[in-house]
Every structure is written in C-alpha cells, then in structure tokens.
Amino acid sequence: MKEIILDTETTGLSVREGHRIVEIGCIEIDDLIPTQNKFHCYLNPERKVSEKALEVHGYTDEFLSTKKKFSEVVDEFLNFIENKRLVIHNAEFDLSHLNNELTLLGKKKLNNENVIDTLALARDKFPGSPTSLDALCKRYRIDNSERTQHTALIDCDLLAKVYINLLDQKEPTLNFKNEENIKAKLNSNVTNQYYKKVIKPTEEELKLHEEYLKSSLKKNFF
Numbered sequence: 001m002k003e004i005i006l007d008t009e010t011t012g013l014s015v016r017e018g019h020r021i022v023e024i025g026c027i028e029i030d031d032l033i034p035t036q037n038k039f040h041c042y043l044n045p046e047r048k049v050s051e052k053a054l055e056v057h058g059y060t061d062e063f064l065s066t067k068k069k070f071s072e073v074v075d076e077f078l079n080f081i082e083n084k085r086l087v088i089h090n091a092e093f094d095l096s097h098l099n100n101e102l103t104l105l106g107k108k109k110l111n112n113e114n115v116i117d118t119l120a121l122a123r124d125k126f127p128g129s130p131t132s133l134d135a136l137c138k139r140y141r142i143d144n145s146e147r148t149q150h151t152a153l154i155d156c157d158l159l160a161k162v163y164i165n166l167l168d169q170k171e172p173t174l175n176f177k178n179e180e181n182i183k184a185k186l187n188s189n190v191t192n193q194y195y196k197k198v199i200k201p202t203e204e205e206l207k208l209h210e211e212y213l214k215s216s217l218k219k220n221f222f
Contacts, residue, residue, distance in 0.1 A: 002030045003085045003116075005163065007155040008094045009057045012050040015100040020045035021070060022059050025152025026080060029087075032164050039080040040153050042067040058149045070101045078107075086110070089133055089159050091117035118159060121166045133158060140165040 005027045012019035022045050028037040042059070044067045049059060088094050091112065099109040122131035129135070133155060137144040142161045147154055201209070 001085065002028060002035075003087050004028055004081050005087050005156045005160045006081070006094060007088070007152040007159065008097055009059065009150060009152055010053060010097050011045045011047055012053050013093075015096050018047060019050070019053075019097070020047055021097050021101055022049065022053075022064055023057070023152045024073075024077060025156045026077075027153070027156040027160055028080075028084070029160060032167070034160060037080075038153070039077060041073050041077075043073070044069050056150045071105055074102070074105060074107065086115045087159065087163055088115060088117060089155075089162075090119045091115050116163075118163055118166060122162075125166060133162065136162045136166075 007025045008021050009023040010019050010021050021043055023042050024039065026039040028035045042064060044064050046069065048061055049064070054060065095110055095112055095115065102109055118136075119131055122136055126139075129139075134144060134147070136142075137147075137158055140162060142158060142165075144158055147158065
C-alpha cells in the first residue's frame with residue numbers, strides 16, 4: 001500500500017493567530033519501502049515568521065518572500081497525496097495548518113480518517129516515555145545528526161524509519177504473490193542501507209534443514 005510521510009514547517013504554532021505554512025515535505029513509501037517520489041516546496045506565507053519558529057527551522061522572511069504561494073502549488077500537492085494514507089508525527093498540528101490553507105482557497109479539507117499519527121502510536125507503545133521525533137530516533141538508534149534544525153524532508157526521512165520501527169517492521173512486509181516487485185524495489189534502492197534485503201535459503205540449506213528436523217523429531221524431549 002502506498003503511504004505518504006508528511007511534514008510541514010510554519011510561521012508559528014496556532015492557525016487562530018494567523019500562522020501559515022512555510023514548507024511542505026512528502027516522501028512516498030510503498031509496502032514500507034521508500035520510492036523515488038517526493039514532493040517538496042518552500043512557501044511565501046505572506047506574513048512574518050515568529051521568532052520561536054525562526055529558531056526551529058531558520059527560514060527568514062527575506063528567504064521566503066521569493067517563494068511560491070500555497071495557491072500556486074496546491075493542485076500539485078493534492079494530486080501527489082491523492083488516494084494515499086498520510087503518516088504524520090503529531091498529525092493534529094500539520095492537518096490544522098494544511099486545512100487552514102485549503103479553507104482559505106475554498107478547497108475541501110483533508111480527511112483525518114486516512115491519517116496515521118506516529119505520535120499516538122509511540123504514546124501507546126511507550127506510555128510515559130518521551131515520544132518526540134528525536135527521542136524515537138535515539139530509542140531506535142537512527143542517526144539524526146543532520147537534524148540541526150527542523151526541515152521537512154529531513155524530518156520525513158527520519159519519520160519513515162521511525163514509523164517502520166513502530167510497526168515492528170524493520171524488513172519490508174512480504175507478499176509472496178508480488179515477490180518480484182519487492183526485489184525490484186530493493187534493487188532500485190541499494191543506496192539505502194536501512195532497509196534490509198530478503199535472503200532466500202539455497203536448496204542445499206533447505207535439504208539440511210529438513211534432515212535436521214527429521215532427526216530432531218525422532219527424539220523424545222519429555
């Protein structure tokens with residue numbers, strides 16, 4: 001199943017205070033394996049970035065003033081995520097900002113029924129423990145040294161790895177009817193060492209295993 005790992009950066013925390021999106025990052029995964037499809041853009045929020053937000057992502061008013069407005073990328077964005085499940089860390093925050101932008105343009109809001117919130121997953125799995133993206137990277141020994149500031153695509157890449165760990169799926173889920181497609185995806189992504197290849201036993205190994213089972217089952221362990 002195709003899913004979209006999504007992250008946004010904004011001018012501030014609350015849409016009620018008029019804060020807007022300044023960056024959107026999306027990475028597509030298919031059966032938990034990243035594809036080559038990505039969506040990324042910086043946006044002109046048409047307002048000033050708050051001091052706290054500037055400390056988080058570092059995008060200045062001057063830098064953002066030359067970027068496209070959300071209205072100029074909205075159709076491309078919606079086409080990219082269409083009919084795909086969204087995976088977001090603290091989904092309430094990102095959805096509130098995205099739906100605010102869509103409402104301003106008279107567009108239909110995103111449905112949160114097709115959204116997985118990894119923050120909720122982490123809180124259920126590790127009650128009482130820190131569940132920030134950095135904390136989860138540390139728990140799963142995921143290298144987040146490049147995350148000196150919050151940027152959407154870097155956060156998406158880290159979240160994809162965290163998401164797989166939260167599902168206890170460090171290896172791609174197997175659908176033996178579609179094994180050749182899985183092999184092709186793995187081969188096309190050989191630079192990504194995080195996702196393991198599936199290694200099948202040889203005929204000799206299978207034969208030895210069968211002989212071992214036959215000899216073991218003859219023994220009475222009780």
